[in-house]
Amino acid sequence: MFEIQPMNVQTYRRQTRRSTVIIALMFLALAMVLSTAAVALFGEPGGDNLRFNIGGVFAALLLMAALMRGKFWTQEWMAPAVYGWQLKRSLMSVTNVMHQVTAAVEAGDPTAMKVLRFYHLGLDQMHQLDGNSSDHSQLIREADQHKARMEALGIETEQTRLDPAWLAALKSTR
Template identity: 30%
Template sequence: MKLKEIDKRRYRGHLNRVFIGSALALAAFSLGIAQVLIALFPDADGSHFHWNLLGVVAGALLVGAGLSRLRRHPFMTEVVYVWELKQQLNRISRRRRQLEAAAKEGDATAMQVLQFCYAGSRQLWQLDDNTIVMDELAVKQTELHNLAGKHGVTLDAGAYHPSMLERF
């Protein structure tokens, strides 16, 4: 995965529309399906919990399928990019201890993965206006640059590939 420049306003606008549209579709599908099931299979006790639950599950599946089909639509470009970036950062986070230990020992691959992680995190936090921990990120980035200089490694976030994590 390569980091891309994303227009923050466009991303936020599209994300909000996708979120609101998904929520409205989920509510409509859930209620509609549940009402159809209740009409077809009424319960004498008046408890329709299982039909309501089935409506929510079916609605969630329909919304998920719809989002999956729309994934490649140009409107979804920024939203899908950020979603995939978050997935990659989560994969890296699960291996962070091993990566940091390997980087301290001079492992160039671990340093490249951490460089991607820090650059991706900075981009993600700026897109989401989550700048509270940027100072901490800057400290980690400086430590990584010093470590890379010590071991003669040139850092490039663009060199990251998901297969690099397989060793850790």
């Protein structure tokens, strides 16, 4: 279950830039070391060693992917970037069933209303964190209308959690 967390925009951007630079520098260093090692071990002096250089870069890419998922993902310095990735994944999971969500909202399904409210709140936060102001006024207008409808029906409007069971229920109503 994903939950929207309060996040300071400037802090989020500073920390994600820092983690991006750290990952990029580590990748560059690994790519250089592994390419050099591959050429030294398997290459020919003065020969065409392009395939060994590319192999070293590819090995660095695989190693970085493994380090990201195995080691770095749980590190404190990666937390804002991981949160942003999880937020976007959660929003994408709603987007993938949006036609079912909107149809169920029109039919008055409370679960669909909660999912749509989560989507509005999550999208608003994502736009703030990414500094994306395009279509923000349209989103706010739609979110306010939906919130008013939920309030009129007595449904809790602070839907900061996305329960995967809600999406599964909506998918099964095809």
